[in-house]
Amino acid sequence: MTAFFQSLGLSYEWAWTVATLTGIIVISLLVMFSVAMVIYVDRKVLGAIMMRRGPNVVGPFGLLQSFADGLKVFLQETIIPSAANKGIFLLAPIITFTVALAAWAVIPFSAGVVLADINVGLLYILAISSMGVYGVVMSGWASNSKYPFFSAMRASAQMISYEVSIGFVLVCVVLFAGTFNLSGIVNEQRGFGLGLINAYVVHPLLFPMWVVFFISSLAETARAPFDLTEAESELVAGYQTEYSSMSFALFWLGEYANILLMCSLNTLLFWGGWLPPLDIPVLYMVPGIIWFLLKTFMFFFMFSWIWATVPRYRYDQLMRLGWKVFLPMSLVFVAVTSGYLMATGHFDRSIAPTAPATSTEIVQTTPAQPVAVRGQS
Amino acid sequence: MIQVIAFYFFATIVVAAAVMTIMAKNPVHSVLWLIMAFFNAAGLMVLVGAEFIAMLLVIVYVGAVAVLFLFVVMMLDIDFAAMRAGFSRNAPLGLLIAAILLAELLLAAGAYGAGGIQLGTPDGSAMQATDSSNIEALGALLYGRYIVLFEIAGIILLVAMIGAIVLTFQPPKPGARARQDVGKQIRRRPEDATVMKNPEIGQGVEL
Numbered sequence: 112m113t114a115f116f117q118s119l120g121l122s123y124e125w126a127w128t129v130a131t132l133t134g135i136i137v138i139s140l141l142v143m144f145s146v147a148m149v150i151y152v153d154r155k156v157l158g159a160i161m162m163r164r165g166p167n168v169v170g171p172f173g174l175l176q177s178f179a180d181g182l183k184v185f186l187q188e189t190i191i192p193s194a195a196n197k198g199i200f201l202l203a204p205i206i207t208f209t210v211a212l213a214a215w216a217v218i219p220f221s222a223g224v225v226l227a228d229i230n231v232g233l234l235y236i237l238a239i240s241s242m243g244v245y246g247v248v249m250s251g252w253a254s255n256s257k258y259p260f261f262s263a264m265r266a267s268a269q270m271i272s273y274e275v276s277i278g279f280v281l282v283c284v285v286l287f288a289g290t291f292n293l294s295g296i297v298n299e300q301r302g303f304g305l306g307l308i309n310a311y312v313v314h315p316l317l318f319p320m321w322v323v324f325f326i327s328s329l330a331e332t333a334r335a336p337f338d339l340t341e342a343e344s345e346l347v348a349g350y351q352t353e354y355s356s357m358s359f360a361l362f363w364l365g366e367y368a369n370i371l372l373m374c375s376l377n378t379l380l381f382w383g384g385w386l387p388p389l390d391i392p393v394l395y396m397v398p399g400i401i402w403f404l405l406k407t408f409m410f411f412f413m414f415s416w417i418w419a420t421v422p423r424y425r426y427d428q429l430m431r432l433g434w435k436v437f438l439p440m441s442l443v444f445v446a447v448t449s450g451y452l453m454a455t456g457h458f459d460r461s462i463a464p465t466a467p468a469t470s471t472e473i474v475q476t477t478p479a480q481p482v483a484v485r486g487q488s
Numbered sequence: 489m490i491q492v493i494a495f496y497f498f499a500t501i502v503v504a505a506a507v508m509t510i511m512a513k514n515p516v517h518s519v520l521w522l523i524m525a526f527f528n529a530a531g532l533m534v535l536v537g538a539e540f541i542a543m544l545l546v547i548v549y550v551g552a553v554a555v556l557f558l559f560v561v562m563m564l565d566i567d568f569a570a571m572r573a574g575f576s577r578n579a580p581l582g583l584l585i586a587a588i589l590l591a592e593l594l595l596a597a598g599a600y601g602a603g604g605i606q607l608g609t610p611d612g613s614a615m616q617a618t619d620s621s622n623i624e625a626l627g628a629l630l631y632g633r634y635i636v637l638f639e640i641a642g643i644i645l646l647v648a649m650i651g652a653i654v655l656t657f658q659p660p661k662p663g664a665r666a667r668q669d670v671g672k673q674i675r676r677r678p679e680d681a682t683v684m685k686n687p688e689i690g691q692g693v694e695l
Contacts (some may be wrong), residue, residue: 124490196516238547242527270554271556
């Protein structure tokens with residue numbers, strides 16, 4: 112896209128700026144639109160599993176329900192509790208929402224379709240998702256109310272606990288892929304299983320790690336059965352208790368954007384991203400983004416399925432699962448995976464200078480390399 | 489141009505946030521300003537091309553350390569009047585620390601003016617080719633040339649962690665009721681815990 116704006120007569124720097132801003136706006140709008148549709152899907156799936164109809168009044172099949180809800184909260188009054196710490200109270204939902212959108216910058220939707228194809232893409236996702244806890248903690252404290260504060264304490268402990276095991280799972284994937292770049296990780300998965308299956312998950316060392324990652328992503332996004340931060344039977348609505356209208360909606364949108372992000376990470380890291388499931392030429396005729404969306408929504412369906420099926424964990428059970436089961440397990444798997452890869456000579460291949468596996472398809476869109484900028488301007 | 493704008497943007501916010509950290513009256517606000525400073529310092533790191541360090545800064549400091557820090561401060565019951573009262577007593581110490589920091593800043597500026605030192609080995613064997621990524625260059629250095637120092641640092645951290653666990657570990661008191669056997673809890677079936685009664689009308693149930 113930078114090249115297109117350059118052809119309009121802009122210098123490289125300004126063309127890059129305009130192209131990036133356009134990309135940001137397009138991705139944000141698309142993510143928000145999918146969040147609206149995904150909330151509808153969530154309610155429909157939940158309704159179907161509970162043998163009721165779900166939203167079916169607004170628009171055909173109730174498709175416009177989310178937009179009607181959005182309009183409704185937009186028109187409501189924002190109530191700020193008199194004892195609340197006003198600035199932080201208003202800042203918290205904005206942080207949650209912004210952070211949820213910012214992580215999408217490095218997600219490759221298809222080959223080359225990515226806003227910032229940076230080398231540390233996976234670390235960027237970790238960094239941004241670790242920022243997410245601030246929205247919850249700040250809202251819990253600023254509300255100046257008991258239940259939100261309990262919820263904030265739970266949320267911070269929960270998110271930090273599960274980030275640890277997520278980190279070790281990601282180390283396993285990075286060991287196999289040899290790169291932190293998300294596009295590179297997806298490209299490494301081409302023909303990974305017996306030269307036929309485009310997915311890391313078929314490997315016996317990576318399948319248990321995917322299970323750990325999937326469950327951890329449920330906990331990281333505070334979805335059922337780990338929705339202790341907003342456990343309605345214990346904490347009213349958790350950290351959202353004192354929020355109303357748009358500030359409440361921002362939490363809601365950010366939460367679903369995070370869930371979608373975790374689904375797409377499952378897709379990218381373990382299930383081959385935009386690649387078709389099998390490495391057969393005829394399947395590549397379907398555009399990559401279709402495969403990516405299909406896989407992502409499959410995971411989202413699993414998220415809602417689990418929500419409707421599994422009862423909520425007790426808090427001590429949650430901590431036990433994170434620290435006593437997942438952490439030792441992922442630690443052992445990091446050691447076993449690196450040992451296995453050393454034994455099979457995996458690293459000799461990736462270090463060899465003749466195999467820069469990914470770099471040919473990557474479109475450089477960041478100005479992180481000053482050399483490139485100087486060369487082209 | 490964009491780099492210059494971005495640099496002044498991040499740098500201004502870092503300095504302003506640092507000033508607000510010490511100016512803010514509410515300690516929670518102080519911590520939040522500090523987090524702001526951390527985050528924008530990471531932005532500066534990205535600008536100089538050290539994206540790996542930048543991401544680590546955000547993950548470790550902003551994502552984990554500062555959260556716990558924030559929590560401690562949130563739950564402390566701080567008496568501001570008592571804190572202000574100790575100002576004259578602590579002022580000499582504060583001035584001393586400020587003087588040391590100022591001296592270090594001047595020293596650093598002077599050293600920079602005299603020309604930076606060359607890192608790596610004199611023969612250039614530790615220098616990485618400029619086209620390899622940040623992570624590869626760091627990894628090659630840490631796990632190659634500085635492997636001993638790196639392992640020593642790792643072991644010190646491990647010992648510190650074990651020490652913290654040993655210091656805070658309390659063995660369960662004998663006869664304590666709160667020990668949980670997760671397997672036993674999971675194996676328990678509804679039939680073990682509940683009884684289905686079907687009493688006659690007006691009879692009631694005897695337990």
